[in-house]
Amino acid sequence: MSGGLEVCLILVSRTFYVLTQAMTLYYHEQEETLERNELEGLQLAKLQRLLCEVIKTNPFYQAKLGNIQPAAISSLNELRSLPFTTKDELVADQEAYPAYGSNLTYPIERYSRLHGTSGTSGGRVMRWLDTPESWDWIMKCWGIIYRAIGLKDADRIFFPFSFGPFLGFWAGFEGAARLGNMVLPGGGMPSAARLKFMIENEATVIGCTPTYALRLAEVAAEAGIDIAASKVRALIVAGEPGGNIPETKERIETAWAARCFDHTGMTEIGSLGIECVEDRGNTHLIASECIPEVIDSDSGEPLPEGDLGELVITVLGRWGSPLIRYRTGDRARLTYEKCACGRSFPRMLGGILGRQDDMMFIRGNNIYPSAIEALVRRFPEIIEFRMQQMIQGSLNSLKLEIEPKASVEDAGSLAAAVRDAVRRQFNFRPEVEIVAQGALPRFELKARRLVK
Numbered sequence: 249m250s251g252g253l254e255v256c257l258i259l260v261s262r263t264f265y266v267l268t269q270a271m272t273l274y275y276h277e278q279e280e281t282l283e284r285n286e287l288e289g290l291q292l293a294k295l296q297r298l299l300c301e302v303i304k305t306n307p308f309y310q311a312k313l314g315n316i317q318p319a320a321i322s323s324l325n326e327l328r329s330l331p332f333t334t335k336d337e338l339v340a341d342q343e344a345y346p347a348y349g350s351n352l353t354y355p356i357e358r359y360s361r362l363h364g365t366s367g368t369s370g371g372r373v374m375r376w377l378d379t380p381e382s383w384d385w386i387m388k389c390w391g392i393i394y395r396a397i398g399l400k401d402a403d404r405i406f407f408p409f410s411f412g413p414f415l416g417f418w419a420g421f422e423g424a425a426r427l428g429n430m431v432l433p434g435g436g437m438p439s440a441a442r443l444k445f446m447i448e449n450e451a452t453v454i455g456c457t458p459t460y461a462l463r464l465a466e467v468a469a470e471a472g473i474d475i476a477a478s479k480v481r482a483l484i485v486a487g488e489p490g491g492n493i494p495e496t497k498e499r500i501e502t503a504w505a506a507r508c509f510d511h512t513g514m515t516e517i518g519s520l521g522i523e524c525v526e527d528r529g530n531t532h533l534i535a536s537e538c539i540p541e542v543i544d545s546d547s548g549e550p551l552p553e554g555d556l557g558e559l560v561i562t563v564l565g566r567w568g569s570p571l572i573r574y575r576t577g578d579r580a581r582l583t584y585e586k587c588a589c590g591r592s593f594p595r596m597l598g599g600i601l602g603r604q605d606d607m608m609f610i611r612g613n614n615i616y617p618s619a620i621e622a623l624v625r626r627f628p629e630i631i632e633f634r635m636q637q638m639i640q641g642s643l644n645s646l647k648l649e650i651e652p653k654a655s656v657e658d659a660g661s662l663a664a665a666v667r668d669a670v671r672r673q674f675n676f677r678p679e680v681e682i683v684a685q686g687a688l689p690r691f692e693l694k695a696r697r698l699v700k
């Protein structure tokens with residue numbers, strides 16, 4: 249072989265190696281690793297394309313935005329001149345124009361997918377339609393998510409739940425299949441059967457809620473199944489806090505001997521948040537596909553980077569059912585400091601830190617249920633719990649029901665220890681009630697531990 253040809257072959261094989269490595273690390277390397285100013289340029293270009301498309305035919309945003317000229321939005325700062333979109337507005341719109349509302353950019357025949365919100369917070373279910381193009385965009389987001397958690401070709405992903413109208417199930421499932429991974433549907437069977445199915449099919453990654461990851465671990469322990477010795481190496485958890493509560497995450501990781509990644513999304517905004525392999529505890533927002541803002545909930549004004557406020561999202565790729573400046577009701581703080589994974593996407597420090605609606609006010613303290621969960625999870629003797637804010641005149645208090653493991657002999661001491669831990673951390677004494685084995689509900693989907 250001539251020297252020139254040899255060098256050429258080496259270069260080609262090296263290039264191929266570098267490319268395949270990059271393909272595994274990233275889904276869309278160029279968009280994921282832009283400098284911040286380039287990222288903002290990309291967001292602006294996508295925003296203008298979105299506005300051009302939406303303003304022509306979408307009745308909901310035509311009414312909201314009036315005669316806006318997309319070209320007039322020439323910087324991300326000018327995005328702030330546009331009004332917010334709220335969930336109440338969307339729900340009212342769907343009630344006024346049943347069944348799907350007027351936030352539709354195209355004729356109804358163009359839509360091929362229906363999903364819906366769970367209705368757990370407000371009790372009202374919201375329907376959401378997608379065109380094939382919007383669905384492809386959601387698949388792109390999942391490509392980015394799976395690469396961020398280090399998904400490899402050989403990974404097999406298990407989805408242990410019945411597939412309802414929740415977007416996340418279908419999107420995560422199909423997103424993995426599009427990458428060519430084996431996907432394992434685990435609906436329509438009890439938890440013990442799911443564990444058997446998971447082991448027989450050699451699942452390596454599980455997608456579920458944090459609560460259900462713990463529930464499966466509980467069932468495995470009862471059935472004598474050693475899940476720590478299974479092939480599962482990672483769990484992607486979503487749908488509720490937990491993946492970002494260090495105490496809950498640690499409990500999941502210990503039980504499964506696997507890494508637990510926090511993922512965030514909503515049926516109406518899509519799947520936009522993921523913790524990457526390099527940065528444990530903080531959750532990226534896929535900012536090539538959305539524009540995140542953090543605002544003061546009362547004034548609506550933008551907050552400086554790093555301040556805690558309400559997360560507002562403009563969804564850039566879902567033209568069929570868009571959301572512009574959507575107030576998510578989630579509390580978060582963002583950093584744009586570049587991550588060790590190389591992505592320039594901002595990170596929510598500590599993930600989503602709470603929901604506005606769930607904040608409790610007890611004895612002078614603003615407390616999110618996730619703070620109580622973090623405290624309770626420090627007690628390995630407690631298998632399940634539930635909380636309720638008690639209104640007693642002007643002094644609210646907290647009632648905590650705790651279900652100890654069967655092995656706990658002195659439940660009274662456990663209750664006293666929990667009471668004491670709450671008092672030390674939050675300066676009030678909760679009412680702690682020990683309940684019988686199995687008395688508290690177990691959840692497959694979104695857990696409801698805050699009784700309202």
Ligand SMILES: [Zn+2]
Nearest residue numbers: 524527587589
């Ligand atoms: Zn990262």
